[in-house]
Amino acid sequence: MAANPPFRRVLIANRGEIAVRVARGLRELGIESVAVHSEVDRRCAHVLACDHAFALGGNTAAESYLDGGKILAAAKAMGAQAIHPGYGFLSENAAFARAVRDAGLVFIGPNPGAMDRLGSKKAAREEAVRAGVPVIPGTEQDDGDASLLAAARRIGLPVMIKASAGGGGRGMRRVDREEDLADAIAAGRREAKASFGDDRMIVERAVAPARHIEIQLMGDTHGNVVSLHERECSMQRRHQKVLEESPSVAVDEALRKRMGEAAVKLAKAVGYDNAGTAEFLLDDKGNFYFLEVNARLQVEHPVTELVTGVDLVHLQVQVAAGAKLAELLAGRDLRPRGHAIEARICAESPEQGYLPAAGPLRLVREASGPGIRVDSGVYSGWEVPVHYDSMLAKLIVHAPDRESACIRMSQALAESAYLGIPTNVDFLRRIVDDPEFRAGRMSIDMLGKRPDLAAGPGTAPDDLALAAAVLCQAVAPARGAPAAGGAAVRRSAAVWTELAGFRVGGGGA
Amino acid sequence: MSLSREYVVDGKPVAVRAEHVGGDHWRVRVGARVMEFRVGALGPGALRLVPVGPDAGAATVAHGAPAGEGYQVRVAGRTHQLEVPAARGGSAGGGADGRVRAPMTGTVTKLQCAVGDRVAADQVLVVMTAMKMEHKLTAGLAGIVVEVAAAEGAIVDSSAVLVRVEPSAVEGEK
Numbered sequence A: 001m002a003a004n005p006p007f008r009r010v011l012i013a014n015r016g017e018i019a020v021r022v023a024r025g026l027r028e029l030g031i032e033s034v035a036v037h038s039e040v041d042r043r044c045a046h047v048l049a050c051d052h053a054f055a056l057g058g059n060t061a062a063e064s065y066l067d068g069g070k071i072l073a074a075a076k077a078m079g080a081q082a083i084h085p086g087y088g089f090l091s092e093n094a095a096f097a098r099a100v101r102d103a104g105l106v107f108i109g110p111n112p113g114a115m116d117r118l119g120s121k122k123a124a125r126e127e128a129v130r131a132g133v134p135v136i137p138g139t140e141q142d143d144g145d146a147s148l149l150a151a152a153r154r155i156g157l158p159v160m161i162k163a164s165a166g167g168g169g170r171g172m173r174r175v176d177r178e179e180d181l182a183d184a185i186a187a188g189r190r191e192a193k194a195s196f197g198d199d200r201m202i203v204e205r206a207v208a209p210a211r212h213i214e215i216q217l218m219g220d221t222h223g224n225v226v227s228l229h230e231r232e233c234s235m236q237r238r239h240q241k242v243l244e245e246s247p248s249v250a251v252d253e254a255l256r257k258r259m260g261e262a263a264v265k266l267a268k269a270v271g272y273d274n275a276g277t278a279e280f281l282l283d284d285k286g287n288f289y290f291l292e293v294n295a296r297l298q299v300e301h302p303v304t305e306l307v308t309g310v311d312l313v314h315l316q317v318q319v320a321a322g323a324k325l326a327e328l329l330a331g332r333d334l335r336p337r338g339h340a341i342e343a344r345i346c347a348e349s350p351e352q353g354y355l356p357a358a359g360p361l362r363l364v365r366e367a368s369g370p371g372i373r374v375d376s377g378v379y380s381g382w383e384v385p386v387h388y389d390s391m392l393a394k395l396i397v398h399a400p401d402r403e404s405a406c407i408r409m410s411q412a413l414a415e416s417a418y419l420g421i422p423t424n425v426d427f428l429r430r431i432v433d434d435p436e437f438r439a440g441r442m443s444i445d446m447l448g449k450r451p452d453l454a455a456g457p458g459t460a461p462d463d464l465a466l467a468a469a470v471l472c473q474a475v476a477p478a479r480g481a482p483a484a485g486g487a488a489v490r491r492s493a494a495v496w497t498e499l500a501g502f503r504v505g506g507g508g509a
Numbered sequence B: 001m002s003l004s005r006e007y008v009v010d011g012k013p014v015a016v017r018a019e020h021v022g023g024d025h026w027r028v029r030v031g032a033r034v035m036e037f038r039v040g041a042l043g044p045g046a047l048r049l050v051p052v053g054p055d056a057g058a059a060t061v062a063h064g065a066p067a068g069e070g071y072q073v074r075v076a077g078r079t080h081q082l083e084v085p086a087a088r089g090g091s092a093g094g095g096a097d098g099r100v101r102a103p104m105t106g107t108v109t110k111l112q113c114a115v116g117d118r119v120a121a122d123q124v125l126v127v128m129t130a131m132k133m134e135h136k137l138t139a140g141l142a143g144i145v146v147e148v149a150a151a152e153g154a155i156v157d158s159s160a161v162l163v164r165v166e167p168s169a170v171e172g173e174k
Helices: A016-028 A045-049 A068-077 A094-102 A112-118 A121-131 A145-155 A178-196 A253-269 A301-308 A312-320 A402-415 A425-432 A451-455 A463-475
Strands: A009-012 A032-037 A052-055 A082-084 A159-163 A173-175 A201-205 A211-219 A225-237 A240-246 A274-282 A288-294 A339-346 A363-365 A372-376 A391-399 A417-419 B002-009 B012-022 B025-030 B033-041 B046-051 B060-067 B070-075 B078-082 B099-101 B106-111 B124-130 B133-138 B143-148 B161-167
Touching: A009 A016, A009 A068, A016 A032, A016 A045, A016 A312, A016 A372, A016 A391, A032 A045, A032 A068, A068 A082, A068 A094, A082 A312, A094 A112, A112 A121, A121 A201, A121 A253, A121 A288, A145 A159, A145 A178, A145 A201, A159 A178, A173 A178, A178 A201, A211 A253, A211 A312, A225 A253, A225 A301, A240 A301, A240 A425, A253 A274, A253 A288, A274 A312, A301 A312, A301 A339, A301 A372, A301 A391, A339 A402, A339 A425, A363 B060, A391 A402, A402 A425, A417 B060, A417 B070, A425 A451, A425 B078, A463 B002, A463 B012, A463 B025, A463 B033, A463 B046, A463 B060, A463 B070, A463 B078, B002 B070, B124 B161
Parallel strands: A009 A032, A009 A082, A032 A052
Antiparallel strands: A159 A173, A159 A201, A211 A225, A211 A274, A225 A240, A240 A339, A274 A288, A339 A391, A363 A417, A372 A391, B002 B012, B012 B025, B025 B033, B033 B046, B046 B060, B060 B070, B070 B078, B099 B161, B106 B124, B124 B133, B143 B161
16 A cells, blocks of 8 residues: 555546546555445446445436536535546536546546637647647638538648547548549538537548557646656447557657657646546558647556556556656656557447447456456446447457467457357457458458458357357356256346347348 | 257258257268367357367367347357348248238337338338337338238238338439
């Protein structure tokens, strides 16, 4: 236990794997953790991992993890001195960060002023231009359809049409032909309005083929910011990351230094503190273009932790309490060591258009062994609720080089079992075993161009699979499964909604 | 002891039967093929399988658990969702005749149509709950609802006709 814990008790305003991971970090620092949870999350892994729990009530995100008022009241009721927001939910909400400060508590994240300055893609881009960080040629504001069309022609096709307030790919589309521009702008506006309540759009040159390279930043409250190097997150499906790694095969020492310096310069220009990530596109000529800053801990932070040896959650808590980076990192060699890869294990069917799934996990067996880390938010018997993200766990491997890391990941995925509902485990393994991925020839549109990776071989179960299924039932039935004999298999099934409609005898298959 | 199951493979039912020979020795019949294994349990739902025989392959680990209507098994690093014949909705009736039938015994949670409604072929007409799982029942064809034979909250038998739709020319439908 740490000699002088910076706080006595910290509330974690999140759920699932990230709340478990933060609770572990807090415990290592000698700090008590407070979980908050919705009704359906009463027995979620993060509630079991924390020292204290507070029921927020409700089930939807809006009535639980997104309700800043409820969370602040919980922090006060539980005597927490600080709030760690995790990622998603309230993590990048400047108004919430302000409310936490105004209540006399510490928000473990960037100061709200810096969040405001980087809050929208447009604001962040303007800050980057001012700081001299390269951005993709394009518009900085929306002066109506005519000006967007004119800008697209000036920049030259192909272009990307993006929501000004955007994120997660909503409102974003690539346009290759001039005659498609007007429709793309109109469709983007509709999506942006529905997702963000703001239909303003921007136009940018499409950088292709492009890699997604991001720089992990950490700042303290004394104006110091360090780069903890890059992560490559080019394996994306529909703008959502699937696999992340560090270092990137496309980044050499010189480029790492240039990108790190650009990111640090931008962070210092806006007075940034705590953890953050500057996202860039990198083209095949070594040009990089700033995209946006994610003002929070990222899902993929473990790969940086493994290659740099720093604990980002520890640093977040310590700098939030006023510690100086120079002291926290004194004598540390932060150069990347070895290679780390993370795979996001999700309850979804890549084979069926990434259809998300919910329901009971009958059998969870997580990988283990040398160089393997699992940040998980589930366990055998846990019922995956329909209300939140489909990510169940993150499998992260560390090895001396990329080839060994790929082999280790493939093996770890083969050993993993998350049974009871569809997951993307087989899909992840197909990617990691793919020659193109093994060779490091990735780009952000690779998964779009390789539908075979999502579709899978589509072969029927072989005799070994059929034999194994019956032997499992005969010799070692899974939890919640009936003993030998009997056809009913859903004894402990609780409420979930089948996402696909059930069509009664309708038409042909 | 022995255990028999039937799974649908490539649209055809395949009988699979595991027979305990003695000790850790099991014989499995998959259709006409006979396979033999030494089996070690590694906890609930987890097995180590050592094939027996002159041309037997290496040992492998298998995991299995019920999933949805069927059974999920993971072996040799691949996941297979095995379909059981009963789960194919065989008794649920034909939508082509306009009858919406209960695919299983359960409770009618929600009626989303009334007599006289014009409905599309994919429109959800009834929501049922069975085994705490929700099923959305859609019209098999486009037309007009001529009969609603169930009430919300009613428990209905498998194959019971809940709604009857008569075909009519609805724009946008084949």
